[in-house]
Structure formats: C-alpha cells, structure tokens
Amino acid sequence: MSTKTETRKEEIIRIAAKLFKQKGYSAVTMRDLAKTMGIKAASLYNHIESKQAILQDVILTIAEEFTLGMASIQNQKASSTEQLKALIQLHVRIACHNPDGLAALNSDWMHLEDKLEYYLQLRNDYEANFRHIIERGIENKEIKNVDIEVILFSMLSTLRTLYLWIPKKDRLSEDELSASLTKILIEGINT
Amino acid sequence: MSTKTETRKEEIIRIAAKLFKQKGYSAVTMRDLAKTMGIKAASLYNHIESKQAILQDVILTIAEEFTLGMASIQNQKASSTEQLKALIQLHVRIACHNPDGLAALNSDWMHLEDKLEYYLQLRNDYEANFRHIIERGIENKEIKNVDIEVILFSMLSTLRTLYLWIPKKDRLSEDELSASLTKILIEGINT
DNA sequence: TTGTTAAACTAACACTTGTTAGTTTAGAGA
DNA sequence: TCTCTAAACTAACAAGTGTTAGTTTAACAA
Numbered sequence: 001m002s003t004k005t006e007t008r009k010e011e012i013i014r015i016a017a018k019l020f021k022q023k024g025y026s027a028v029t030m031r032d033l034a035k036t037m038g039i040k041a042a043s044l045y046n047h048i049e050s051k052q053a054i055l056q057d058v059i060l061t062i063a064e065e066f067t068l069g070m071a072s073i074q075n076q077k078a079s080s081t082e083q084l085k086a087l088i089q090l091h092v093r094i095a096c097h098n099p100d101g102l103a104a105l106n107s108d109w110m111h112l113e114d115k116l117e118y119y120l121q122l123r124n125d126y127e128a129n130f131r132h133i134i135e136r137g138i139e140n141k142e143i144k145n146v147d148i149e150v151i152l153f154s155m156l157s158t159l160r161t162l163y164l165w166i167p168k169k170d171r172l173s174e175d176e177l178s179a180s181l182t183k184i185l186i187e188g189i190n191t
Numbered sequence: 192m193s194t195k196t197e198t199r200k201e202e203i204i205r206i207a208a209k210l211f212k213q214k215g216y217s218a219v220t221m222r223d224l225a226k227t228m229g230i231k232a233a234s235l236y237n238h239i240e241s242k243q244a245i246l247q248d249v250i251l252t253i254a255e256e257f258t259l260g261m262a263s264i265q266n267q268k269a270s271s272t273e274q275l276k277a278l279i280q281l282h283v284r285i286a287c288h289n290p291d292g293l294a295a296l297n298s299d300w301m302h303l304e305d306k307l308e309y310y311l312q313l314r315n316d317y318e319a320n321f322r323h324i325i326e327r328g329i330e331n332k333e334i335k336n337v338d339i340e341v342i343l344f345s346m347l348s349t350l351r352t353l354y355l356w357i358p359k360k361d362r363l364s365e366d367e368l369s370a371s372l373t374k375i376l377i378e379g380i381n382t
Numbered sequence: 383t384t385g386t387t388a389a390a391c392t393a394a395c396a397c398t399t400g401t402t403a404g405t406t407t408a409g410a411g412a
Numbered sequence: 413t414c415t416c417t418a419a420a421c422t423a424a425c426a427a428g429t430g431t432t433a434g435t436t437t438a439a440c441a442a
Contacts, residue, residue: 008389023301026217030430042431043390051430107298110214144378149360150371157352158345165344172338180341187335188379199419221400233401234420242400 009047012037014100016054021103021163025055025111056115059105063122065094070129080137085182087130088159092178095162102163130156155185200238203228205291207245212294212354216246216302247306250296254313256285261320271328276373278321279350283369286353293354321347346376 006014015036019028030051034041048054069090073083095102112119131152137143143151158181169177197205206227210219221242225232239245260281264274286293303310322343328334334342349372360368 024215024217024298026215027302029428031428039389040391042392042433045431046389107215111218144374146374147363147371149356150363150368151375153352153356154349154372154375157349157355161344161348161352164348165340169340172341177341180338181345183335183337184342184345184379186379188375188377220398222398230419231421233403233422236401237419 012044012047013054013057017058017098017100017104020055020058020108021100025104025108052113055104055108055111058101059109059112059119060115062094062098062101062105063119066090066126067122069094070126074129074133080133080140080142081186083133084137084155084186085178087133088182088185089178091159091162092174092181095166096174096177099163099166106160106163127152127156158185203235203238204245204248208249208289208291208295211246211249211299212291216295216299243304246295246299246302249292250300250303250310251306253285253289253292253296254310257281257317258313260285261317265320265324271324271331271333272377274324275328275346275377276369278324279373279376280369282350282353283365283372286357287365287368290354290357297351297354318343318347349376 012033016028016033019033019036022028030041030044034044037044070087073086073090076086078086109119109123110116131148134143134148134151134155138145138148166177172180203224207219207224210224210227213219221232221235225235228235261278264277264281267277269277300310300314301307322339325334325339325342325346329336329339357368363371
C-alpha cells in the first residue's frame with residue numbers, strides 16, 4: 001500500500017469520534033470506547049494521554065483543515081461567487097472524508113478545556129473571512145443586498161450540518177453534492 | 192396579570208433547558224441544576240420525577256408544537272411556495288419563543304429513553320410532510336427541479352439551527368427575520 | 383535461549399452520579 | 413394558638429467515572 005497503515009492510536013481516535021457522534025462526548029465513557037475496541041479501559045492509556053486529549057485531536061485536526069482551506073481560497077483572487085463555490089466544495093470534501101469528526105466539532109466543542117480559546121479563535125476568524133467574501137459580493141452586485149448576517153447564517157447552517165446527511169446519501173458523489181448545493185444556495189429554489 | 196405565574200416545576204424545566212443548551216444533557220448534573228436554582232439537588236425531587244422526565248418534557252413539548260403547526264399548514268390548501276413560507280414562519284416563531292428547548296431537541300434527542308421511538312416517529316412524519324410540500328412544488332413548476340433531498344436538507348438545516356443565531360440577533364424582529372429568510376431560502380442570493 | 387518491548391491485563395483509587403429516606407422549616411387556614 | 417402542607421434540608425446509597433500502578437503476555441532481535 002502507498003498509505004501507511006493506521007496506528008493503534010489513530011484507530012482509537014477514529015472509533016472515539018464515531019462514538020462521540022452517536023452519544024456526545026460526555027456520554028461516552030472510556031469503558032464504552034474500550035469495549036468497542038475489544039480491550040479494557042486501562043489499556044487505552046498505553047496509546048493516548050486522556051479522554052480530553054482525544055477530543056482535542058478530533059476537533060482541532062478538522063478546525064485547522066478548515067482554516068487552511070479558507071486561506072487557500074482567499075489566495076486565489078476569484079469572484080465572490082467563485083469563492084463561495086470553492087467554500088461549498090471545501091465543506092463537502094471535509095464532511096465526506098470525516099463526518100464523525102465533524103460531528104464532534106459541531107456538537108462537542110464546548111467540552112474542550114485548555115484548547116477552547118484556540119478553537120473559538122479559529123472559528124471566529126473563519127466566520128469573519130466567510131462574511132468578508134459575502135460583503136465583497138454585495139458590493140460587486142454579485143449578491144442580493146439582503147441582510148448579510150442572514151445570508152451568512154443560512155449558508156453556514158447548511159454547510160455545517162452536512163455531516164448529518166452525507167452518511168445516508170452515498171448514492172450522491174462528492175461532486176454531485178457540491179453541484180446541487182451550489183445551485184440551491186446561490187440561485188435559490190424558485191423557477 | 193392575565194397569564195398565570197410560573198410554577199416551580201416550570202421554572203426548573205426552563206432553567207434545565209438553558210443548561211442543556213450550554214453543555215448538553217449528559218454534562219448537566221442535578222447538582223448543577225440545583226445550584227443554579229439556589230437549592231440542593233435532593234429538593235428538585237419535590238417538583239420533578241427524574242432528570243429523564245425533564246428532558247422528555249422539554250423535547251416533546253416542542254416536537255408536538257411542530258407537529259401541530261405542520262398539520263395546520265397542510266389544512267390551509269395554499270400553493271407550495273406559500274406553505275413553505277408558513278413553515279419558515281413556524282420555525283422562526285418557535286425558535287424565538289423557546290431557543291433553549293429547541294437546542295435540546297436538536298442536540299439531546301438521542302438521550303431520550305422510553306420516549307425515543309415516539310420522538311423519532313414525530314420527526315419522521317414531519318420530514319415526510321415537508322418533503323411532500325416540496326414535491327408538489329416541483330410538480331407545479333413552482334420549484335426548481337434540483338435533487339429534492341438536497342433542497343429538503345438545505346432548508347431544514349437552516350431552520351433547525353435558528354436557535355443558535357436568534358439569541359444574538361434581537362435587533363431583528365421575528366417578522367423581519369422570517370422575511371429575510373424567506374427571500375434567501377426561496378429566491379437564493381444571486382442577483 | 384534470553385532479553386526487550388509494545389500492549390494487553392487486574393485491581394484499585396478518589397470522586398461524581400442520580401436518587402431515596404427521613405427531617406426541618408416556614409407560611410396559611412382553622 | 414394549633415395543624416397542615418409545600419418545599420426546603422442533611423445524610424446516605426449504589427453504581428459509575430477517569431485514571432494510575434503494577435503485572436502478565438506474546439512476538440521479535442540478539
């Protein structure tokens with residue numbers, strides 16, 4: 001294989017994310033996680049530091065992926081509409097590749113302890129950049145002059161919730177989903 | 192006053208919903224709830240049956256409100272677009288009046304025990320009815336013939352997440368928010 | 383064979399959880 | 413004043429929590 005095979009630690013984090021998605025961070029015990037892995041709870045600590053460290057790994061990996069993706073989109077100076085399409089693709093791609101982690105990011109971020117502030121900073125920056133792209137679109141008359149916060153909220157809500165729908169819709173490819181979403185979010189639904 | 196003053200039980204449920212929104216059902220302890228109420232944990236049980244009963248009350252009250260609202264909208268046989276507008280108003284109204292309860296419904300439904308099946312039935316019925324309204328709109332050519340599941344997902348995601356944004360946006364009245372949302376969700380954002 | 387090591391194990395810890403039992407308090411009606 | 417009751421209290425419970433310490437196992441390198 002070209003890709004290195006998964007380490008035990010990575011496996012634990014992957015399974016943990018899956019459980020976090022099902023029940024939430026607080027409701028998942030180390031004994032739950034161990035049982036799913038087929039070992040005893042104490043054995044987990046040969047591989048990971050703490051329950052909290054697992055959450056940090058799951059959430060921050062994805063948060064930084066979004067930050068990187070946003071930076072890349074802002075570098076390629078395209079039109080606002082093109083940048084929005086690229087953002088939709090970014091969300092679809094990440095949601096397809098790691099729906100469980102994304103669920104934890106959306107639902108369990110408030111249980112981050114030491115890294116909470118850092119996470120919130122990344123999220124605020126991301127939202128500010130997203131808002132900026134929409135603002136430019138309104139100035140250029142590419143985008144309707146409706147309340148900008150409502151536009152931002154509506155797009156982010158849809159994109160952030162993708163992880164809930166993607167697992168049920170494997171009939172739709174990543175590209176098809178991006179295309180449909182782009183059409184709906186940008187052009188609306190009425191004829 | 193015309194409205195009866197809040198009972199102690201109602202107060203407990205209201206505060207519980209607020210805490211559930213902040214940390215999630217599993218992370219809120221009866222001692223947390225009691226401390227916020229200014230009493231001891233054991234005293235809560237003079238008013239409520241169990242922690243689980245609080246969750247059921249919070250979630251099912253709202254779930255039934257949505258079910259009732261949907262039925263009312265389907266009775267008034269308007270165009271699909273008009274019915275979608277009414278649905279948007281329904282979501283905005285409920286989210287404005289009980290954002291905390293709505294948060295619990297969205298994030299903590301999986302912790303329902305005995306009532307889980309009932310909740311899922313209400314939710315499935317609601318989604319099926321929503322889907323049906325969109326279907327009729329496509330048949331009538333009121334709505335673009337894009338993948339119907341993507342349209343449904345996009346609208347529901349936005350409407351279901353309203354509770355996250357409403358508390359920060361009290362500058363926007365309920366009616367103004369409905370109006371902006373309707374414009375964006377139905378007509379899209381491009382000029 | 384022997385020594386090393388990753389990764390499992392058992393046992394226990396200190397603390398927190400939802401909840402119950404029984405008691406006290408304070409205000410209203412007689 | 414006396415009684416009743418809603419609603420608070422203290423104390424305790426059994427079960428579950430994340431985590432640590434120390435031990436065993438099994439595979440591989442020497």
